[in-house]
Amino acid sequence: MPWITDMTHMPPPEMGDRRTERTEFFGQVARLGSLLGAKTSVLSAILCPGLPDKGYCGTAVEVLIPENNGEIQWSCPKCGDSGIIRGWKGSSWDSIRGRTF
Numbered sequence: 001m002p003w004i005t006d007m008t009h010m011p012p013p014e015m016g017d018r019r020t021e022r023t024e025f026f027g028q029v030a031r032l033g034s035l036l037g038a039k040t041s042v043l044s045a046i047l048c049p050g051l052p053d054k055g056y057c058g059t060a061v062e063v064l065i066p067e068n069n070g071e072i073q074w075s076c077p078k079c080g081d082s083g084i085i086r087g088w089k090g091s092s093w094d095s096i097r098g099r100t101f
């Protein structure tokens with residue numbers, strides 16, 4: 001069951017101590033994904049936090065942009081955890097300031 005994350009529901013990075021490790025992870029994936037074009041996938045340096053019931057994983061996750069529809073996907077080759085991130089455009093995690101699309 002993939003995580004569906006809408007970054008508009010996340011506490012902004014300025015609220016540092018209210019973030020959890022997983023929130024930090026989603027933020028890192030969004031920051032990287034915001035720089036990638038459609039139909040791109042990269043093996044990132046972002047470490048998988050692990051499935052909630054299995055503890056820390058620590059494997060580098062793959063970040064994918066399958067279509068130009070504003071969705072960033074990620075998946076972990078080790079534990080199989082995966083997710084989709086939406087709502088990051090224009091957010092604190094959008095690496096491109098002044099984005100107009």
Ligand SMILES: [Zn+2]
Nearest residue numbers: 048057076079
């Ligand atoms: Zn993992």
